[in-house]
Amino acid sequence: MSFLDLIVKPTVVVNLIKVESNIRRMIQRAKESNASLRPHFKTHQSGQIGELFRKHNLTSITVSSVSMARYFAMHGWTDITIAFPFNIREAKSLTEIQRLAKVTLITASSETIVFLQEQLNEAVNLMLKIDTGNQRSGIQVSNYQSIQKLVDSINKSKLTHFAGFLVHAGHTYKAKGLYEIQQIADHGHEVLSTLQSNFGVEKIISWGDTPSCSMAQMKGYFEEWRPGNFVFYDLMQYHIGSCQLDDIAVIVVCPVVEVHPDRKKLIIYGGAIHFSKEFIAADSGFQLFGYIVLLHENGWSKPISGAWLSSVSQEHGIVMFSGDEASSFKPGDLIGVMPVHSCLVTSASKEMLSTGGELITCMK
Amino acid sequence: MSFLDLIVKPTVVVNLIKVESNIRRMIQRAKESNASLRPHFKTHQSGQIGELFRKHNLTSITVSSVSMARYFAMHGWTDITIAFPFNIREAKSLTEIQRLAKVTLITASSETIVFLQEQLNEAVNLMLKIDTGNQRSGIQVSNYQSIQKLVDSINKSKLTHFAGFLVHAGHTYKAKGLYEIQQIADHGHEVLSTLQSNFGVEKIISWGDTPSCSMAQMKGYFEEWRPGNFVFYDLMQYHIGSCQLDDIAVIVVCPVVEVHPDRKKLIIYGGAIHFSKEFIAADSGFQLFGYIVLLHENGWSKPISGAWLSSVSQEHGIVMFSGDEASSFKPGDLIGVMPVHSCLVTSASKEMLSTGGELITCMK
Numbered sequence: 071m072s073f074l075d076l077i078v079k080p081t082v083v084v085n086l087i088k089v090e091s092n093i094r095r096m097i098q099r100a101k102e103s104n105a106s107l108r109p110h111f112k113t114h115q116s117g118q119i120g121e122l123f124r125k126h127n128l129t130s131i132t133v134s135s136v137s138m139a140r141y142f143a144m145h146g147w148t149d150i151t152i153a154f155p156f157n158i159r160e161a162k163s164l165t166e167i168q169r170l171a172k173v174t175l176i177t178a179s180s181e182t183i184v185f186l187q188e189q190l191n192e193a194v195n196l197m198l199k200i201d202t203g204n205q206r207s208g209i210q211v212s213n214y215q216s217i218q219k220l221v222d223s224i225n226k227s228k229l230t231h232f233a234g235f236l237v238h239a240g241h242t243y244k245a246k247g248l249y250e251i252q253q254i255a256d257h258g259h260e261v262l263s264t265l266q267s268n269f270g271v272e273k274i275i276s277w278g279d280t281p282s283c284s285m286a287q288m289k290g291y292f293e294e295w296r297p298g299n300f301v302f303y304d305l306m307q308y309h310i311g312s313c314q315l316d317d318i319a320v321i322v323v324c325p326v327v328e329v330h331p332d333r334k335k336l337i338i339y340g341g342a343i344h345f346s347k348e349f350i351a352a353d354s355g356f357q358l359f360g361y362i363v364l365l366h367e368n369g370w371s372k373p374i375s376g377a378w379l380s381s382v383s384q385e386h387g388i389v390m391f392s393g394d395e396a397s398s399f400k401p402g403d404l405i406g407v408m409p410v411h412s413c414l415v416t417s418a419s420k421e422m423l424s425t426g427g428e429l430i431t432c433m434k
Numbered sequence: 435m436s437f438l439d440l441i442v443k444p445t446v447v448v449n450l451i452k453v454e455s456n457i458r459r460m461i462q463r464a465k466e467s468n469a470s471l472r473p474h475f476k477t478h479q480s481g482q483i484g485e486l487f488r489k490h491n492l493t494s495i496t497v498s499s500v501s502m503a504r505y506f507a508m509h510g511w512t513d514i515t516i517a518f519p520f521n522i523r524e525a526k527s528l529t530e531i532q533r534l535a536k537v538t539l540i541t542a543s544s545e546t547i548v549f550l551q552e553q554l555n556e557a558v559n560l561m562l563k564i565d566t567g568n569q570r571s572g573i574q575v576s577n578y579q580s581i582q583k584l585v586d587s588i589n590k591s592k593l594t595h596f597a598g599f600l601v602h603a604g605h606t607y608k609a610k611g612l613y614e615i616q617q618i619a620d621h622g623h624e625v626l627s628t629l630q631s632n633f634g635v636e637k638i639i640s641w642g643d644t645p646s647c648s649m650a651q652m653k654g655y656f657e658e659w660r661p662g663n664f665v666f667y668d669l670m671q672y673h674i675g676s677c678q679l680d681d682i683a684v685i686v687v688c689p690v691v692e693v694h695p696d697r698k699k700l701i702i703y704g705g706a707i708h709f710s711k712e713f714i715a716a717d718s719g720f721q722l723f724g725y726i727v728l729l730h731e732n733g734w735s736k737p738i739s740g741a742w743l744s745s746v747s748q749e750h751g752i753v754m755f756s757g758d759e760a761s762s763f764k765p766g767d768l769i770g771v772m773p774v775h776s777c778l779v780t781s782a783s784k785e786m787l788s789t790g791g792e793l794i795t796c797m798k
Contacts, residue, residue, distance in 0.1 A: 137443070155701055159441070159689050177692075179764075182691075185765075206747065325521045327519035328519045328543055342712070383570065384498060385498050386571060401519070402523055417748065434784075
């Protein structure tokens with residue numbers, strides 16, 4: 071029996087051999103760059119996928135919410151960084167998680183630091199969120215005055231232990247190719263080294279994002295890496311240059327529900343609630359929501375040339391072909407979609423299926 | 435105690451008074467247009483919100499998946515149309531649901547019709563999915579030859595009962611204002627009336643979409659209406675012209691986690707996994723992911739002028755202000771976001787909270 075026989079609805083399917091290979095490659099790259107790897111588990115959100123990391127003796131992980139920290143603490147992870155500005159409304163959950171794991175929080179707010187110092191029973195590691203160009207959250211790396219103030223504030227109490235600086239170089243997602251990615255990594259290294267030497271070199275720099283960790287030369291740049299997406303990769307990463315199409319370890323298998331050979335299209339059960347509305351934009355308003363792959367009993371083919379998921383509504387997806395491939399399908403067949411953003415696809419799903427037919431449960 | 439005291443994480447909040455008013459208005463409009471109302475429940479996906487319809491003696495509903503049909507059948511709904519091309523891989527679930535409810539399916543495929551005739555134990559109503567311009571799924575309304583073939587195929591067995599034609603005029607979502615919406619409704623009426631008179635006038639026309647049902651003049655046009663979004667509305671509907679801002683019955687309440695008055699922005703806990711990546715595009719690449727409202731113990735304010743949710747990543751949202759409002763917030767505060775697409779927001783959530791503090795569970 072093939073994994074395909076188990077599928078009746080849109081289903082996230084994972085190739086664990088590709089996952090294993092992606093993990094090995096990233097472990098090797100981090101090692102060669104003298105960085106500790108603290109992988110971000112928000113991409114898979116699965117205790118079972120976590121075990122594939124654990125067997126390589128990785129013990130430290132990153133998550134993006136207090137709920138996710140709780141989930142992985144309950145799966146036996148004892149060193150967890152919550153790489154999201156700490157939400158003080160969840161302080162009660164934090165206390166519970168601290169019973170199971172060493173927790174590191176991040177913040178860029180003096181109010182949050184004071185709150186933690188007033189409310190915590192047990193000490194917590196605290197990293198300052200620094201912005202080296204992503205322009206999302208964090209203190210701008212050049213703003214030494216504010217950084218000094220926050221460090222002083224953290225040092226006022228033994229309940230908050232200053233553990234270093236954390237950066238998410240998310241601007242690599244807007245870059246393309248090694249040259250632009252390398253520039254971001256080089257710039258990050260330059261400004262963060264200066265920062266580090268100002269605030270004590272024993273404080274670590276934690277750097278994260280799949281594009282730079284996948285391809286940039288960062289030997290000796292940062293003490294810690296926190297990439298996440300690399301475990302599965304996706305079309306966004308492929309277009310940035312972080313991976314090959316063959317490295318992409320996850321697809322969504324969708325039932326075909328209508329076939330229109332005259333219009334060179336299929337209607338599939340698989341829409342915005344499965345893929346999100348993330349797309350890759352090209353010239354002239356063209357939007358790409360996924361590549362199309364054919365399925366076989368052990369996995370999937372390379373993407374079909376000239377075929378793509380062209381639009382998604384709540385449950386519907388439209389698959390378009392340049393050739394006559396639509397005529398070879400009938401309602402009830404299955405087709406695979408290689409997604410634009412694997413993190414959102416996984417997050418939308420309660421469970422995944424391996425190509426070996428194993429059910430993989432996720433946090434929900 | 436206010437509903438706000440119950441919120442620690444991003445939470446979908448519903449104003450049930452607005453919901454009730456939206457339901458009443460749509461019932462009245464359908465009645466004045468001589469149409470039966472078969473509301474689409476995919477927008478709320480909640481047994482409790484369903485009860486607000488039931489108390490108006492509505493007994494027939496629409497859903498968008500077999501799973502949703504099962505959920506509402508188990509909540510006592512006995513007349514359910516699954517307005518999504520039937521996915522034959524879920525035939526077993528269909529048989530189970532038929533024990534609880536009269537089910538109407540839609541299709542545009544002869545293979546699906548033959549499959550149902552071969553596999554079903556109990557007769558099912560079958561409507562043909564017709565495309566009057568949306569260009570998503572269905573048979574093009576002018577393609578009489580194909581329609582005749584499918585009708586003949588349905589009539590070959592007593593297990594499939596031909597129940598009429600179903601249209602989702604989703605192209606109203608790309609239209610703006612009453613003039614364009616009215617054109618779509620008028621055109622739909624014209625071509626569908628001709629179709630109906632060709633295939634027997636006792637066959638009903640089922641028409642759905644919130645924009646036309648909210649504002650177009652459709653007296654005597656169609657036997658059945660299936661709008662769904664109107665129960666909550668959202669910014670997309672507001673921009674189309676289907677509702678006033680004050681009719682929007684749902685927001686997402688998000689904790690503030692970082693405050694940057696110098697950059698006139700807030701970082702909130704609330705991102706793509708809560709809002710999806712649906713946005714409203716404006717000139718020069720501007721993307722709007724939501725309007726910003728202030729919260730009070732019983733509800734929310736009108737949107738703040740010149741404030742918007744400007745981007746979302748997995749869990750982060752960035753709120754931008756034109757004025758100095760950011761300086762009045764601190765981490766731990768709550769802020770409200772009026773969403774672009776309420777269906778996707780609700781679908782991403784396992785539960786909602788009413789402004790009265792009542793927990794509203796959803797299908798998950």
